Amino acid sequence: xxxxxxxxxxxxxxxxxxxxxxxxxxxxxxxxxxxxxxxxxxxxxxxxxxxxxxxxxxxxxxxxxxxxxxxxxxxxxxxxxxxxxxxxxxxxxxxxxxxxxxxxxxxxxxxxxxxxxxxxxxxxxxxxxxxxxxxxxxxxxxxxxxxxxxxxxxxxxxxxxxxxxxxxxxxxxxxxxxxxxxxxxxxxxxxxxxxxxxxxxxxxxxxxxxxxxxxxxxxxxxxxxxxxxxxxxxxxxxxxxxxxxxxxxxxxxxxxxxxxxxxxxxxxxxxxxxxxxxxxxxxxxxxxxxxxxxxxxxxxxxxxxxxxxxxxxxxxxxxxxxxxxxxxxxxxxxxxxxxxxxxxxxxxxxxx
Amino acid sequence: xxxxxxxxxxxxxxxxxxxxxxxxxxxxxxxxxxxxxxxxxxxxxxxxxxxxxxxxxxxxxxxxxxxxxxxxxxxxxxxxxxxxxxxxxxxxxxxxxxxxxxxxxxxxxxxxxxxxxxxxxxxxxxxxxxxxxxxxxxxxxxxxxxxxxxxxxxxxxxxxxxxxxxxxxxxxxxxxxxxxxxxxxxxxxxxxxxxxxxxxxxxxxxxxxxxxxxxxxxxxxxxxxxxxxxxxxxxxxxxxxxxxxxxxxxxxxxxxxxxxxxxxxxxxxxxxxxxxxxxxxxxxxxxxxxxxxxxxxxxxxxxxxxxxxxxxxxxxxxxxxxxxxxxxxxxxxxxxxxxxxxxxxxxxxxxxxxxxxxxxxxxxxxxxxxxxxxxxxxxxxxxxxxxxxxxxxxxx
Ligand SMILES: Cc1cc2nc3c(=O)[nH]c(=O)nc-3n(C[C@H](O)[C@H](O)[C@H](O)COP(=O)(O)OP(=O)(O)OC[C@H]3O[C@@H](n4cnc5c(N)ncnc54)[C@H](O)[C@@H]3O)c2cc1C
Numbered sequence: 001x002x003x004x005x006x007x008x009x010x011x012x013x014x015x016x017x018x019x020x021x022x023x024x025x026x027x028x029x030x031x032x033x034x035x036x037x038x039x040x041x042x043x044x045x046x047x048x049x050x051x052x053x054x055x056x057x058x059x060x061x062x063x064x065x066x067x068x069x070x071x072x073x074x075x076x077x078x079x080x081x082x083x084x085x086x087x088x089x090x091x092x093x094x095x096x097x098x099x100x101x102x103x104x105x106x107x108x109x110x111x112x113x114x115x116x117x118x119x120x121x122x123x124x125x126x127x128x129x130x131x132x133x134x135x136x137x138x139x140x141x142x143x144x145x146x147x148x149x150x151x152x153x154x155x156x157x158x159x160x161x162x163x164x165x166x167x168x169x170x171x172x173x174x175x176x177x178x179x180x181x182x183x184x185x186x187x188x189x190x191x192x193x194x195x196x197x198x199x200x201x202x203x204x205x206x207x208x209x210x211x212x213x214x215x216x217x218x219x220x221x222x223x224x225x226x227x228x229x230x231x232x233x234x235x236x237x238x239x240x241x242x243x244x245x246x247x248x249x250x251x252x253x254x255x256x257x258x259x260x261x262x263x264x265x266x267x268x269x270x271x272x273x274x275x276x277x278x279x280x281x282x283x284x285x286x287x288x289x290x291x292x293x294x295x296x297x298x299x300x301x302x303x304x305x306x307x308x309x310x311x312x313x314x315x316x317x318x319x320x321x322x323x324x325x326x327x328x329x330x331x332x333x334x335x336x337x338x339x340x341x342x343x344x345x346x347x348x349x350x351x352x
Numbered sequence: 353x354x355x356x357x358x359x360x361x362x363x364x365x366x367x368x369x370x371x372x373x374x375x376x377x378x379x380x381x382x383x384x385x386x387x388x389x390x391x392x393x394x395x396x397x398x399x400x401x402x403x404x405x406x407x408x409x410x411x412x413x414x415x416x417x418x419x420x421x422x423x424x425x426x427x428x429x430x431x432x433x434x435x436x437x438x439x440x441x442x443x444x445x446x447x448x449x450x451x452x453x454x455x456x457x458x459x460x461x462x463x464x465x466x467x468x469x470x471x472x473x474x475x476x477x478x479x480x481x482x483x484x485x486x487x488x489x490x491x492x493x494x495x496x497x498x499x500x501x502x503x504x505x506x507x508x509x510x511x512x513x514x515x516x517x518x519x520x521x522x523x524x525x526x527x528x529x530x531x532x533x534x535x536x537x538x539x540x541x542x543x544x545x546x547x548x549x550x551x552x553x554x555x556x557x558x559x560x561x562x563x564x565x566x567x568x569x570x571x572x573x574x575x576x577x578x579x580x581x582x583x584x585x586x587x588x589x590x591x592x593x594x595x596x597x598x599x600x601x602x603x604x605x606x607x608x609x610x611x612x613x614x615x616x617x618x619x620x621x622x623x624x625x626x627x628x629x630x631x632x633x634x635x636x637x638x639x640x641x642x643x644x645x646x647x648x649x650x651x652x653x654x655x656x657x658x659x660x661x662x663x664x665x666x667x668x669x670x671x672x673x674x675x676x677x678x679x680x681x682x683x684x685x686x687x688x689x690x691x692x693x694x695x696x697x698x699x700x701x702x703x704x705x706x707x708x709x710x711x712x713x714x715x716x717x718x719x720x721x722x723x724x725x726x727x728x729x730x731x732x733x734x735x736x737x738x739x740x741x742x743x744x745x746x747x748x
Contacts, residue, residue, distance in 0.1 A: 001361075001421055002354050003647070003654035004663070069353060234738050248740040251731070257740065258733035265665045266672055269647030270640065276353050288643075295640035343636035344629070352612070352626045352635070 003272070009070065013077050019046050020081030026321050029082055033186035033324065038154050044085035047078070048116025052087065057094050061110035067279035068213060072220035072271060079224025082324050084187045086121040086151040088217040092210050093120035093159040096167055099205040105169060109157065122214065123149045123170075123193050124161035128337040129345075130207045133161030135168075135195060142168055142200040145192060148335075152178045152191035159203075159210075160195065167207050168200040175199065185331035187324060209278075212286055215293040215336055216274045222300040222332045223271050226264045229300075229307035229325045233257055236311055253310060260306050263299045270295055290346040294339035297332055304329035355650070361421050368429040371400055376435040390436050391469075402426050403438050404468065406452065411464040420657040431602075441512065443467040443474040447520050447539075453589050454537075454578045463539070475542070477507040477521035477564065478587070484509075485728050486746075487522070488532045488584055492566065494523035501525070501538055501576065503546075503569040511722075513562030514551050516542055526581050537583035540571035556714045558698050601646040604673060607680050607712065608642045611635065614706070618687045625687050634683050641676045645669070664737045670719075671729040677716030684709040 005013075024043035032040050047053075055071045057063025071091050078087050094113040097105050112118035125146040126132040135144030142160060149158065158170045170176060175198035183189040237248030237257060247253050274292035277285040304326040308315040315322050333339065357365070375396050381389045397403045398414045405423060407413020416422075430437050438444055448467055451460050466472040483489045492505025503523055510516065519540050526534035542549075546569035551560040578586040615626040615635060625631045648665045655662050685692045688706040696707045720726045734740045 001357050001654060001657060003650040004353075004658070004660075234740065237740060246741050248734075249743060251727075251743060254734040254740050254743075255727065255730040257738060258730040261664075261733055261738060262668050262671060262675075265663075265668060266641075266644040266648045269651050269665070270644045272353065273643070273647040273650075276355070291636060291640050291643060294636065295644065298637075298640075340633060343633050346636045346639070347626075347632040352615075352632060 003269070005073070009073055012070065013073055015050060016047065016052070016074055016077040017081065019043075019050055020077065020083065022046070024081055024084070029084075029187065029321070029324055030319070032084055038151050038180075038189045039084035039086075039187070041085075041154075043083070044119075045116060047083065047085070047087070051114070052078075053090050053094065053116045054110075054114025056091060057098055057110050057114050061098070061106060062114035063094070063098075063110065067275070068216060069272065069275040069279055071213075072216055072275040075217040075220040076224035076227075076271070079221035079328070080228045081224075082187050082228075082328060083221075086119065086155065086188075088214055088221065089121035089150060089155075089159065090116075090119065091217060092122060092214045093157065093169070095213055096159055096203055096205040096207075096210045097169065099209065100167075100203040102201065102203065105201050105203070109169070112156075118156040119151065119154055120157045120159060121149055121151050121155040122161075123152075123158040123195075124211075124336075126161075127341075128335075129341070130161060130165035130211055133165060133207075134163050135160050137162050137166070137168060137200065137202065138197075140200050140202060141197045142170060142195050143197050145194045147181070147192045148190045149178075149193045150188050150190060152193050153180065158193065160200065161207070162202075165207050167203040167205055167210065169203060170195060170198045170200045173198070185327045187328060188331055208286070211336075212278060212289040215289045215342070216271070216278060218332060218336055219274065219289075219292040219296040220271050222296040222329070223264070223267060225325050225328050225332065226267070226296070226300045226303040229303050229322065229329075230257075230260050230264050232322055232325075233260065233307045233310045256306060256310060260303050260310075263303055267296055267299050287346050287349040290342040290349065293336065294342040294346070297339045297342075300329040301333050357421055357425060361425050364422055365425045365429060368402060368426055369433075371397070371402070372429060372433040372435055376433055394436065394438070397435075402430075407448065407464060407468070408460075411460055412468055413464075420653060424653070439468060439470050441473065442476050442520075443472060443518075446476065447474050450520070450537075450577060450586060450589050454586050456574075458574065459539075459577065472518050473512065473516050475507075475510040475513045475516035475519045475564075477510060477519040479509045480506055481508050485725055487587075488535065490522050490524055490535060492521070492523050493527075494525050494536060494538060496525070496573070497570075499573050500570045501536075501573060503538070503540065503566045503571065505566050507564040507566075509552070509561045509722075510549075510564060511561050513549060513564065514560060518542060519564070520577075522583050522587055525583075529581060532584045533581050535583035535587075536580050537577045537586040538571055539575040539577065540569065544569045546570075555717070556711075557695070600673070601649040604642055604645055604676060604680075607677065608639060611638070611680050611684055614684055614687055614709070618706075620687075631683075631687070634686075638676065638679050638683060641672070641679065645672050645676060648672075667729075667733050667737045670723065671726060671733070674716055674719045674726060674729075677712065677719060681709065681713040681716050684712060 023046040024040055028040060051064055052074050054063035055066050059065050075087060094110060097109050113120055123146040124133060126134050135142050156172055160168045160170050162168055175196045177194040179192045181190045237253060238246055240247050270292045274288040277288045307322055308326055314320050375393055394403055401414040401416050404413035405416035409415045448464055451463060478487055480490055480492060482491060494501040494503045519542055521538045522535050523538050524534050525536040546567040548565045549562050551562045553560055615631050616624050618625040620628055652662050652666050688709055691706040694707040696710045697704050699711060735742050
């Protein structure tokens, strides 16, 4: 019985943390959110060089054959560092291809996804859930419009949700039109993507599983973001003085911050369990994914709000880093369906 | 990560199960003989190494090497068979661990067996009318007279106080020392003419705690645990044991299962309440917290099994339990509606209606005070967990 991270897992998280600190420091994040680029290529490439794209892919295609738990631990650090590329899309797309029985697609895409030579993003559509997807397929051509596709202008390939809950792979090109949206989370910008009879590779992977992977990675990202907002708040409360003492010595604020910690730290094990249950194929895996995602979506927004409040005026500025994570929390809550959606799914999965 | 217990422990589980099949058959026992049957069962289970594992053989325990996993396997199998585990209460949870860590050989010989057998029932004599959260300010005084301590003062909120035969107490012995350094940890018999006690009816209307008055009550110096003036540190070993036993994921899981059952059985708008979208949402919302608590307890368990220090989430378990317990209670109250205006009959009474959920409300309320209030828990999380600056008024 072991329910804590191995030294190696901790070391991997530290390596990603260090890479993000070096390649995506605060100044670059601000340049990104004030600029036009959809994501920061240099830090993305640095993460891909660490092997994040291939974490869950078979070794024969350049992957490291690890489980979702390891991917979630990476996504968590990504959330902590405000990773700007479509990390969840990259990992989920790779897995969708790896779990399909199409060797040509595997050889064509997996090595590139593992190294980051190709960027993949999710184009699920409608209400996110597989049963709501509505891009239509005629033969191996797909048509339809999908809103809220992250990093769409820079993506090389889209994992598209088809009517009937199937998945297809579509390469960027002349049959794919991208219309950027004015996005609230400027580290994860969105577009509408229109597929005009675009050539597609139909995938046989179980879309429910791929959706669960995305849900768990998103929960891990939210956990990392919430932890970051908490850490910033603790540091600020130790350093900022009013009335001649650090504000963190005032019990009202101390208790508010303790309450934040009470939201973050116990939630960590919820994310771990969901990933573990997926990896082991446990009966409650799907429900665990839904509950973890709903819970973390709520926690992140709650922490984001409390963190801003604890900072006072500086927290309410564009320039202070917290704005970045606050905006990420709002994005996280909506992404892949809001918490109420996944709670209702969890209720159904329990046959309530 | 791996939540399985491994082959060795699974084969151990089989042994435990086999043992229980043979040794625990309460259905075959007449009611008057039950008490003796249970005592005999505990003796056999101890002989097998299943109970009182931390207690040396010479004091009546089974003296097993520390093995968190085997202990958990035993708990699970006993729970499944509904077989009695160790005798509970303050004595086993607090006094015995403290004796094992800090007691003398004579003290261990004198108290452990009798506590295990239930002959000695212990009250926790910490709180006083003037000292609760600020426990180190206790004023009950003990003065040395030859080989005896002479105790004068008052203790309050003592759970099980009316049944207690003995007390473990924090008393001020060094009038001039700084407050934390002037306390000694004493054991005493309550069978003394200078002891008076009065029950205090709880807000539940039922179970009582009580108030104690001490007038020249004596206890042998040989019953003092640890050094004179070191009682604060000795009491911390006690509190540590108490905190560890409060956070119980299984109990919470059981309460949540009961809540789901209630939602299935309650009719609302001509259908079971569990079909109501608001109820479904509330249930899964709570379940998120219940599971976060459960898996966090796995984390603590895993660290303990590996012999690693506990992660910071350990400081949060009591507050988490209190808050989740309250959420469960309120959601239940919403479902039982007007029945919440009835007084519940005492637990164990036959035919209790839905108003029995009020016990849950009262229980989580008590939890928010006993063993360190919610505010004190938040201080601990903020200061020890997050390293926020300490409040100088609160001292060490
Ligand atoms: C059901 C039950 C069983 C109990 N059993 C026992 C027992 O067996 N033996 C025993 O010794 N005691 C027992 N107690 C007593 C319990 O330990 C105390 O009630 C508790 O420690 C609080 O002390 P107090 O009642 O004096 O409240 P106070 O300490 O006066 O607290 C009152 C309020 O002030 C707040 N407060 C106090 N100090 C601070 C601070 N520094 N910062 C912020 N807020 C603060 C508290 O959070 C609380 O809200 C029991 C209590 C209950 C409810």
